Amino acid sequence: MAEAGSDGRRSRSTREWMQYAFVRLGVLPFLLLIAVAIFALLSENYLTWRNLVGVARQSTYLTMVAMGQMLALLTGGFDLSVGTMLAVTSVVGALAMTSVAAAAPDAVALAIGAGILAGFGAGLSIGIANGIGVAVFGVSPFMMTLGMASVGFGIALYLTGGVPVYGMPAEFGETFGFGSWFAIPVPIYVTIALMAILYVLLNWTRTGRYLYAIGGNIKASALSGINTRFNLFMAYVLCAALTAIAGIMLTARLETGEANIGASMPLESIAACVIGGVSLRGGTGRVGNVVLGAIFIGLVQNGMNLARIESYLQIVVIGVLLIVAVVADQLRQRLIATLRD
C-alpha cells in the first residue's frame, strides 16, 4: 500500500485524503484531534504545560497495563485479570512492606525492597497461572483470565478484610508516587523505560516476532518450528509483569494497599489497545499507538474533569469511545478491502 500515495491522480479531493489517512493511521489521530479541540474550547486550563504533564503522569498506570494487555491481544487472546493483578500487587506489596517496616523500623530500604518484590511476585503469579491455563491446558483466555480475576480479587479482599493497608514508609510514596526529576514525575520515566523495552522486545527479538506470528496463525507458527506453548505462556507472564509494575507505582501514589483499585482496568486497557489499532483477532498492533491510545483516554478523562462532567457519566463516555473505536476499525477493514482492488 506504500506506493498508493505516490501514483494515481495528482489532485486528490479532501475526502480522498481523509480516507487515505484513515486507512493508513486508523481512527486514533481523528479522535485525538476532536477531543483536544473540544476540551480546549471548554476549558482554558486544558492546554497548559502543567495540565498536560499531569495528564501524562495520570496516564502512566493505564499505559503500563495497556502495554501488558497488548501482549495478550497480539497472541489473539486477552487478559481480563489485569485489574485484580493491580489489586493483589498493591495489597501484598503493602502488607509485606508494613510488616517488614514494623519489624525493622530503621531498614527503610529493606522494607521498600521487600514490599516491591513481594507485590511483583504476587502479581506475576496470577500471570503464571493464566499462562499455564491458556498455553498448557488450552483454556480459552476469556474463561481463564475471568476466573483468575475472581480468584485474585477474592485473595486481595481476604488478605485485607476489605480495609486499605496503611503504614508503608513515607519514602516509598515520596520516591515512586510523588517524586520527580527535572520537573518530570518519576512514573513517566518508568513508563518510558518500559516502552523502550517493549518496543525492542516486539521488534528486535525472536520472542516478539513469534508473538505476532502466533496471534496471526498459530498453526503456521507451530509448523515453522515455533514453541507456541512457551511463547503464549510468556505473553501472559509478561503482561502480568507490566501490570504488577503498574500496581507498585499506583500503590506508591495512593500510599495505601487497596483491593479495590483497578476495577476499570480490564476495560480501559483493552480500549486503549483497540483505539491504538491493536486487532482483537491478534497478529497486529504497535507499541507507540497503544501508548497514544492510553494517553488519549487520559486526555479525555482529564478534559471531562476540567469541564466538570459528572464522574458517572464519564464511565459512559469511555464505553462509548471503545465501541466507536471498534466500529471505526470495522469500517477501516472494509475500506481496505475495497481499496485493494
Place this chain on the structure above:
Amino acid sequence: MGSVTGADRNKGGAGSGGGAEGAPPLLRLEGVSKHFPGVVALDKVDFDLKAGEVHVLFGENGAGKSTLISLVAGAHRPSAGTIHVRGRPAQIGSVHEARALGISAVFQEFSLVPQLTVEQNLFLGAEALSGGFLAKRRMHESAVEILNRLGFPLDPERRVTYLSRAQQQMVEIAKAFRSDLSVLILDEPTASLTERETERLFALIVQAKRQGVGIIYITHRINEIKRIGDRITVLRDGRFVATLEVAQANETRLVELMTGRVITQIFPKVDYRPGAVALEVKDLTTASRTVRSVSIAVRAGEIVGLAGLVGSGKSEVARACFGIERIAAGRITFDGRDVTGKSPGQLLERGFFYVPPDRREEGLVMMRGARENMFLAALGQPALSGPLFLKRAGERARALELAKQLNLQPLNVERSVDHFSGGNQQKVLLAKALSREVKMFVFDEPTVGVDVGTRVAIYEFIRDLCQAGAAILLISSDLPEILHLTNRAYIMYRGELRAELAGAEITEDRVLSHFFEREAA
C-alpha cells in the same frame, strides 16, 4: 411452506422432464458475464443443461467454475447475459428464488448447523408450521421419508456434529432433494468421500438422472468424468473454451483445453540422481489410525510421489514424520538418525522441511508481511539473529533476494501477505522453504489454487531443488503431477500403502487402478 410435500411433487415432475427430447433445455446461459470490482470472473460464457444429463464443469482453480454455479444457484447476479430456465428467461435473485425454480447446490463448504439434528437441518429456513408452532412430527416423518427414498442410512434425530464428512454431505444432498428438484449442482462432491461412499453417490446420481434431474458436476478427476459424465464444458480464465461429449475426451485433450498448453510445456524434464537414503519410514501407524503400517523411503536427488485420494492418509504420513501427527508405532529415520516423535522445530534444525497444503490455514500468517513470513521458520539461524536481537538489515536483504529469485509480484516484501494474489502467496510459502538449509522437502499439494504460470514456476522450483541434490517427497491428488514429475511413486489407499511404482511403471492406468478398490472386472 409447502416443502414437506415436495417429495411427492418430485415424483410427478420426473416423468415429464425425462423423456422430452424436443423440449428446451432445463437451463441455458447466454453470454453470461460476472464482474467483481477489478476482476472479470466470468466473460460471456454460454452453457446449457439438459434434463437427465450430467454436465461436467472442468477448469483450473480460478477458471470461473465457482462463479458460474454461484450465478445459477442465486448467490450472485450476472453482470450481463441471460439465464433461461426451461426456455423462459429467469431472474435468480437469491438462493431462495433458485430453490423455488428447483435449483439446488451442494457446495464444498457445507451450509449445515452442526449443533442441530439432521431433520432440523433438512428443514432449516423452511420449517413446517401448524398454528404458528413447529410441526415437529410432520417434519420428522417427511425427513424419514426423504432419507429412505435416497437410501441414506442416517438417523434424523442425530446431531450433525457427530456425522462423518460423507454423512454430512448426504444431509446436504437430502436437503437439495427435499423440494421439487430439477437442477442439482455438485461442487467436487467426492473430495472427501471414501470409495464406498463415492459409489453410493454415483448410484444416487444415476437415480436422479433417471428422474430427469439435470446435474452440473464440478470435478478435477478425469476418471470420474469418464464414469458419470455426459458432456464436459471447459472454462479457462473466466472464458468458455469448449463443450464436448465425454466420449471425445481424453486426459491429454482436457489438460490442453484447461491450461491452454501441451503437457510437455507444463512439466519440466528432471534429471534424477538418486543418492543416499534421506528419509526412511518403517511400519508407521499413527495414533488416529489414518495411517497403518506404512513403510516408505526417499533418497537424495529424487522426487518421490505420494498419491491417493483425499483421506487416504498420504498427507498424514508426512505430518507424522514432521512431528505434527501422533505416532502409535513405527520408526522414522532421517539422515541416519532416529527422529521418531521429534517436534517440528527439531526436524527443521536437521534439515527437514514440510510445506503444508493450505497456505491460509497452516502456511502463512496472512496479516503479516512477506518478509516476516519468509523467515518465520529460520529466525534461530545465526545469519538472522544474534544471541539477543534480530539482525533486521540482513533479513531484509535476504528477503529481497528470495523475492527476486521467485519473481514475487509486486516486489514489495513488507506488503502483508493477504494483499498478494494466490500464486504469489504460494511463492512466499516456497520462499520459506529456502530460508534455511534443507536436505529434504515435503511438498503437500503444492499447486492448489494457483494459475498455470505459477504452476510451471513451482514445478521448475521443485526440479531445481531435486537437481541440487535435495530429497523431495511430493504429496499430490493431482494425477498429472505424479505422472510427469516423479521418478518413483507410492500409492496409498485408506491408510495403507497399496503400491510402489518406479520410472516407466508410473502410468495413469496403473496409478488409478490402485486409487480405488479393485473393481471386479
